[in-house]
Amino acid sequence: MNRLGQAFTLINFIPRIIFLAIVGFSIVFLVRSYVVDHLNVQEVQAEVFMHRIMYSPQGIIYFDPELSTAVPGIVDISKVKSNRLDALMNYSDKSFIAGKIEVIDAITGKTVATATYNNQTYFRWLPVAQVKLPGPGGIKQIVRSTYVLYQANNALTQGILKIEVLLPGN
């Protein structure tokens, strides 16, 4: 076979190689789509984090000393402190989760109290979260708001509890 003949034989094989690659990638794609080997629980983690803040007796909710019980739905403004949140949830890894809570007056719209959890990490992550980069390297931001009553100066007032959770991209 001369050189031109060899070149034509090689060119004839190119479509076959492309077809083989397509078949190979299709099989890999199908297998990968049916096999789950990665667990992403970030949404659940954020929900649990919020629930701990909202319902834990050691959290920010009002504790009735007469009934000796915590009252979910009523926020004690004097408890909305960053050091209280840090004591409430002590994760071994400081780069695991960070957050911020804000109590807003429902009538005036003014912020009544604010506290951050894992303060340093929160302010380090916040600019990255605002870029909204997906995947590793990015920071996922989950924000929830709920109507609450807040107690300040022995009076109950309507308010909004805004909880912001930051988690490293997955």
Next chain:
Amino acid sequence: MKLGKRGMTKSQYYAIGEFLAAGIVFLTLFTYLKGVATDSQFEQNFMARDVALLLDSIHAAPGDVSFAYDASIKENSFVFEFSKQQKLRFAFDNSQVLVFPSTVFGVVIQPARYPFGRDSNLELIFEDPFNAEKLGGYGSYYGQPTNTTFVFIKKTDDALNISTSQEVIEVRNE
């Protein structure tokens, strides 16, 4: 077409190359699938996350809670069953759940870890009938040297109690 010295044409060489390429792809794929099917890393990760999130949820409960977590894998409804139904070993440090696989030929494989948010206001008590066990050079953890069937969690106003058991017992969650 001209035959080569060994009686093979060029096109036959290309065909062999093609088969080799296809073989490498399929071999890699099946090695990956075999690894997924026999490895317990996924189950370890699942259990570590599940127990850590459970501990977080129990921390949030405004009252006393007592819970028995069934850690036997085959009781859980995975989509397909793994070929080796091996039980896992649970261990805890102050703010992490560690799940070890069964010991393979005397070597302890790296555990799956997931943190839980320890409440500094609650005393964390590990009740371990076998005492603290040092597992595979990963430090001192509280846990059993044997496979875990149940993880018991009990929260009161001032303490969180964690213990593990290998006994299959009848439990009723409160």
